[in-house]
Amino acid sequence: MAAPFTSQVEVRFRHCDPAGIVFYPRYFEMINDFVEEWFDKGMGLPFHALHVERHIGTPMASVTCDFSAPSRWHERLRQTLEVQRIGGASFKALVRFEGPDGQLRLSATLTIVTVDLRTMKSMPMPADLRERMHDYLAGAA
Numbered sequence: 684m685a686a687p688f689t690s691q692v693e694v695r696f697r698h699c700d701p702a703g704i705v706f707y708p709r710y711f712e713m714i715n716d717f718v719e720e721w722f723d724k725g726m727g728l729p730f731h732a733l734h735v736e737r738h739i740g741t742p743m744a745s746v747t748c749d750f751s752a753p754s755r756w757h758e759r760l761r762q763t764l765e766v767q768r769i770g771g772a773s774f775k776a777l778v779r780f781e782g783p784d785g786q787l788r789l790s791a792t793l794t795i796v797t798v799d800l801r802t803m804k805s806m807p808m809p810a811d812l813r814e815r816m817h818d819y820l821a822g823a824a
């Protein structure tokens with residue numbers, strides 16, 4: 684049964700604004716770090732090699748994000764990612780961050796497109812990426 688990819692991120696001083704809570708653009712950086720970690724550790728397809736050796740990029744085409752409650756310096760947030768749809772050259776993923784007590788902090792829906800970095804045009808998703816991503820597809824057997 685498919686399961687979400689999970690990890691933790693610690694809220695650092697540099698993530699916070701003068702109000703003492705995470706400044707929302709920093710969440711977008713955390714989300715990208717998390718996606719990179721999913722490629723590296725979850726799918727076993729190192730993000731660096733994908734870009735540098737295979738010339739495959741994964742730009743964000745669309746992101747919608749709901750911020751439900753603030754996060755503060757020194758908290759450890761639980762991050763989860765599950766794939767909602769695998770298309771031809773794109774996939775949709777749901778990312779959630781929760782506080783130490785399980786409180787939802789953000790929920791983001793990402794649409795990421797595979798591109799040939801030499802042309803910056805979309806390209807069909809490589810078979811190995813498609814296959815490994817299937818392990819994280821919500822509702823997949």
Ligand SMILES: CC(C)(COP(=O)(O)OP(=O)(O)OC[C@H]1O[C@@H](n2cnc3c(N)ncnc32)[C@H](O)[C@@H]1OP(=O)(O)O)[C@@H](O)C(=O)NCCC(=O)NCCSC(=O)c1ccc(O)cc1
Nearest residue numbers: 740741742743744745770771772773794796798803804805
């Ligand atoms: C994403 C694009 C290459 C798509 O180009 P298009 O010509 O529209 O592609 P296509 O028409 O062929 O569509 C390809 C697929 O993308 C989907 N798509 C394209 N645009 C969208 C949007 N806006 N929303 C949802 N889905 C989309 C489309 O439905 C197709 O889906 P499939 O059916 O699964 O194949 C182009 O719109 C683009 O270059 N956008 C700018 C991307 C960008 O600058 N993002 C912000 C920063 S980049 C970044 O953070 C990054 C991270 C990691 C990296 O490796 C590289 C960059």
